[in-house]
Amino acid sequence: MAGGAREVLTLQLGHFAGFVGAHWWNQQDAALGRATDAKESPGELCPDVLYRTGRTLHGQDTYTPRLILMDLKGSLSSLKEEGGLYRDKQLDAAIAWQGKLTTHKEELCPKNPYLQDFLSAEGVLSSDGVWRVKSIPNGKGSPPLTTATTPKPLIPTEASIRVWSDFLRVHLHPRSICMIQKYNHDGEAGRLEAFGQGESVLKEPKYQEELEDRLHFYVEECDYLQGFQILCDLHDGFSGVGAKAAELLQDEYSGRGIITWGLLPGPYHRGEAQRNIYRLLNTAFGLMHLTTHSSLVCPLSLGGSLGLRPEPPVNFPYLHYDATLPFHCSAILATALDTVTVPYRLCSSPVSMVHLADMLSFCGKKVVTAGATIPFPLAPGQSLPDSLMQFGGATPWTPLSACGEPSGTRCFAQSVVLRGIDRACHTSSSHLLLTPCRVAPPYPHLFSSCSPQGMALDGSPKGAAVETIPVFGALCSSSSLHQTLEALARDLTKLDLRRWASFMDAGVEHDDVAELLQELQSLAQCYQGGDSLVE
Numbered sequence: 001m002a003g004g005a006r007e008v009l010t011l012q013l014g015h016f017a018g019f020v021g022a023h024w025w026n027q028q029d030a031a032l033g034r035a036t037d038a039k040e041s042p043g044e045l046c047p048d049v050l051y052r053t054g055r056t057l058h059g060q061d062t063y064t065p066r067l068i069l070m071d072l073k074g075s076l077s078s079l080k081e082e083g084g085l086y087r088d089k090q091l092d093a094a095i096a097w098q099g100k101l102t103t104h105k106e107e108l109c110p111k112n113p114y115l116q117d118f119l120s121a122e123g124v125l126s127s128d129g130v131w132r133v134k135s136i137p138n139g140k141g142s143p144p145l146t147t148a149t150t151p152k153p154l155i156p157t158e159a160s161i162r163v164w165s166d167f168l169r170v171h172l173h174p175r176s177i178c179m180i181q182k183y184n185h186d187g188e189a190g191r192l193e194a195f196g197q198g199e200s201v202l203k204e205p206k207y208q209e210e211l212e213d214r215l216h217f218y219v220e221e222c223d224y225l226q227g228f229q230i231l232c233d234l235h236d237g238f239s240g241v242g243a244k245a246a247e248l249l250q251d252e253y254s255g256r257g258i259i260t261w262g263l264l265p266g267p268y269h270r271g272e273a274q275r276n277i278y279r280l281l282n283t284a285f286g287l288m289h290l291t292t293h294s295s296l297v298c299p300l301s302l303g304g305s306l307g308l309r310p311e312p313p314v315n316f317p318y319l320h321y322d323a324t325l326p327f328h329c330s331a332i333l334a335t336a337l338d339t340v341t342v343p344y345r346l347c348s349s350p351v352s353m354v355h356l357a358d359m360l361s362f363c364g365k366k367v368v369t370a371g372a373t374i375p376f377p378l379a380p381g382q383s384l385p386d387s388l389m390q391f392g393g394a395t396p397w398t399p400l401s402a403c404g405e406p407s408g409t410r411c412f413a414q415s416v417v418l419r420g421i422d423r424a425c426h427t428s429s430s431h432l433l434l435t436p437c438r439v440a441p442p443y444p445h446l447f448s449s450c451s452p453q454g455m456a457l458d459g460s461p462k463g464a465a466v467e468t469i470p471v472f473g474a475l476c477s478s479s480s481l482h483q484t485l486e487a488l489a490r491d492l493t494k495l496d497l498r499r500w501a502s503f504m505d506a507g508v509e510h511d512d513v514a515e516l517l518q519e520l521q522s523l524a525q526c527y528q529g530g531d532s533l534v535e
Contacts, residue, residue, distance in 0.1 A: 005048035014233025023334035196507025198240025227257025239286025257353025339473030420470030
């Protein structure tokens with residue numbers, strides 16, 4: 001590992017978190033292979049913050065995400081739990097045991113056609129079951145995804161995406177994937193639906209020890225660990241898993257930054273009463289418990305509301321997406337995440353996760369909102385001031401935290417990143433990067449009226465092949481959270497908890513709900529008024 005990298009360990013908890021994470025790691029992987037591109041500034045972002053080096057038993061150098069992910073039984077499809085870079089567990093057993101072996105094979109899930117082509121492009125699964133990786137020119141990034149008969153990059157169709165592993169094109173370390181076998185991903189029975197269920201998972205010695213062992217493995221090899229970023233589903237029982245994981249991190253790694261991204265899939269659907277009530281309860285419990293144990297918490301969603309009132313999904317002028325598809329929603333949220341996390345991933349910036357959290361979370365304001373303009377509408381040859389003028393004084397980003405429009409609200413503190421802008425367009429500001437966001441396949445075709453470099457064009461057809469995009473992203477401590485948190489509390493007070501005994505039976509007491517209401521109202525008051533404003 002390069003000396004001086006301020007390492008970050010990522011935890012992905014939940015299936016939608018897996019979707020966001022798959023796009024996130026695909027974008028990091030695409031950027032690795034472009035570090036020497038003359039159009040981009042090498043060394044702006046330090047990949048060693050997120051990645052670790054290693055070596056296979058066959059002497060191949062590896063560069064894998066510093067990642068622990070948890071999901072449910074049935075969520076991996078054809079992806080092996082131990083990954084594909086290292087020796088298969090069965091082969092290890094064969095080496096250790098010299099007697100007879102009896103093999104019982106479970107019927108394999110068919111590989112996504114996209115992944116089949118990806119694997120054939122990067123290596124060979126030999127007859128002895130060992131994945132042999134082809135050499136990568138720069139030792140890090142993956143080669144372009146092509147086949148012998150198809151020179152253009154392959155993009156999976158929405159119909160072919162069932163789980164996040166169907167489009168993950170990054171090899172993971174064997175210690176990355178941790179499956180919760182007691183709950184099912186598919187079907188109506190055995191689901192991880194409630195906050196209390198999730199909390200109980202990490203109270204079990206089996207799962208707690210497994211998580212602790214994986215944490216120790218990654219943390220002990222770090223030289224300058226700055227902290228942990230948690231991508232956690234808020235809408236289901238993984239909100240409880242995330243709360244207990246954050247508590248464990250706070251207890252064992254005091255002083256390190258813990259930034260939690262609470263993820264919610266598309267907007268509510270009417271007629272699904274139980275699912276919507278569970279979503280409300282899980283979101284409220286998860287948000288408050290994560291706030292207690294994290295340095296900073298930011299909900300991320302393309303929906304318009306965290307509460308029970310259905311709101312239309314947010315609109316992006318240059319994107320055409322289907323809010324019901326996790327493949328689409330997660331791509332947009334991952335792109336925003338790739339931008340707003342820039343401050344603690346820069347090679348040159350002194351801002352760490354702890355510093356960023358301290359700047360945004362003063363006076364008890366540990367929850368922040370996110371926003372992004374994807375892509376940022378910069379016409380060829382246009383200056384940055386001119387491009388900002390077209391917003392007419394309005395906030396130049398789309399809200400991504402289901403907290404309503406930012407217009408008319410007060411901003412107490414904010415962190416803003418603009419990336420992918422040519423030096424000729426720059427003016428004095430902070431966190432301006434030449435490096436754009438890469439949207440290489442399997443990123444879905446969402447763009448309209450954009451050049452291949454993401455520049456705004458008139459008359460460009462929908463679905464144009466876009467390779468990179470400029471993005472404007474922001475984190476903000478805003479008075480909009482006052483209304484959002486109070487609305488959550490109001491929705492909770494209207495619930496007749498006797499109707500939702502199954503949620504309470506999962507480990508939540510009536511006193512817990514009363515305490516939650518009080519904490520929500522107290523937190524909401526932190527965002528009311530204030531004299532220190534950034535307009």
